[in-house]
Amino acid sequence: MVIAIAIVRTRDLLAVVMLTGIYGLLSANFFVVLDAVDVAxxxxxxxxxxxxxxxxxxxxxTGRKEAPRRHKPFLALFVVLVTGSMLIYGTMDMPYFGAVDAPVHQHVAPRYIHQSMEEVGVPNIVTAVLGSYRAFDTLGEVAVIFTAGIGVLSLLSLPRRRRAVKSDEATVEQMHERHMVLRIVSKVLIPFILLFALYVQFHGDFGPGGGFQAGVIFAAAIILYTMLFGLETAKKVFNPSIIQLLAAVGLLIYACVGVVSMLNGANFLDYNVLADDPVAGQHIGILLIELGVGITVAAVMLSIFFNFDGRRQAQQHCTEQKGEHDVSRTL
Incomplete structure (x- = not known):
């Protein structure tokens, strides 16, 4: 709560980002204490x-400093307080945390704990729930991520008629000398980060992990490469058009698994018909949908970052051209 209040009160946006990261790490620690390792x-x-x-x-x-407030949002504050009070009042009817007689502990949780291994055959119950029992809900979450990526791209994408911003060779050489140690260390670490992402992707059936976590880790490795070697260099290795296409391909893979299940006479996303053995079919289905989730998440994250960075470079380039034009007019 202290960090959340500090985030609201702080006007230095760099400090806000740092505090947000601390808040995320503390939240992850809380989830670990609650034995929710996958959520952590x-x-x-x-x-x-x-x-x-x-x-x-x-x-x-946007700049590092928050713009000064020009109005006093008393109406917005009132709405937030009323809504928050109603939410807190609504939680009073909920059972106490860990209560044995809670409805979730009477039917849902025992079903997952005692029968998931027999029905799904996956040691990680969280993966069984998200990938099999609640597969349709997880498909909706992937569709939300894909839709959010489309929305961000529609706002940030640069017009195609603009030429790519070329960096000055002297500046590139200076940046290379300044970040030489970081670049060498990153070249050593990035392959292991990508390998760990693949481990998280394909080991989610047996331990914490899955497509969401693997996609983010994979994207983080490429973003690290982009930050140290430049956007133009990264685009030569990772084509943005292909990445945007992969965002749709991952969601399509997920949906096609459900279509194949229906074509085989079962319900949508019922993996039992994907193989002669129902448990083997569950493994195949979960493997395919997790692969689709990982591809979509990684592609959306990379597309957002590439467009952010491209917009930033375009703004800097326009500012430099405007400054040069003003100097030439003055001379």
Whole structure:
């Protein structure tokens, strides 16, 4: 709560990003204490990881200091207080945390704990719930991520007629000398980060992980490469058009698994018909949908970052051209 209040009160946006990362790490620690390791993994990689990188990129476009307030939003404050009071009042009817007689502990949780291994055959119950029992809900979450990516791209994408911003060779050489140690260390670490992302992707059935976490880790490695070697260099390695296409391909893979299940006479996203053995079919289905989730998440994160960085460079280029034009007019 102290960090949340500090985030609201602080006007230095760089400090806000740092505090947000601390808040994410503390939240991940709370989830670990509650034995929700998968949720902690997601919070650490998204809340304390890639979100901070995207916000740092946004700060380079908006400036470091928050603009002074020109109005007093008393009406907005009143609405927030009333809504918050209603939410707190609504939680009073909920059972106490950990109560044995809570409805969730009477039917839902015992079903997942005692029968998921027999029905799904996945040791990680969280993966069984998200990938099989609640597969349709998870499909909606992936669709939300894809839609959010489209919305950001529609706001940040640069017109195609603009030429790519070329960096000055002297500046590039200076940056290379300044960040030589970081670049060498990153070249050593990035392959292991990508390898760890693949481990999280394909080991989510047996331990904490899955497509969401793996996609974010994979994107973070490429973003680290982009920050140290430049956007133009990264685009030569990772084509933005292909990345945007992969965002749709991942969601399509997920949906196609459900369509194949229906074509085989089962319900949508019922993996039992994907193989002769129902448990083997569950493994195949979860593997495919997690792959689709990982591809979509990584592609959306990379597309957002590339467009943020491209917009920032375009603004800097326009500012430099305007300054040169003003100097030439003065002379």
């Amino acid at each position: 993994f997601t919070e650490a990689s998204v809340g304390a990881g890639i979100s901070g990188l995207l916000m740092l990129t946004a700060i380079t476009m």
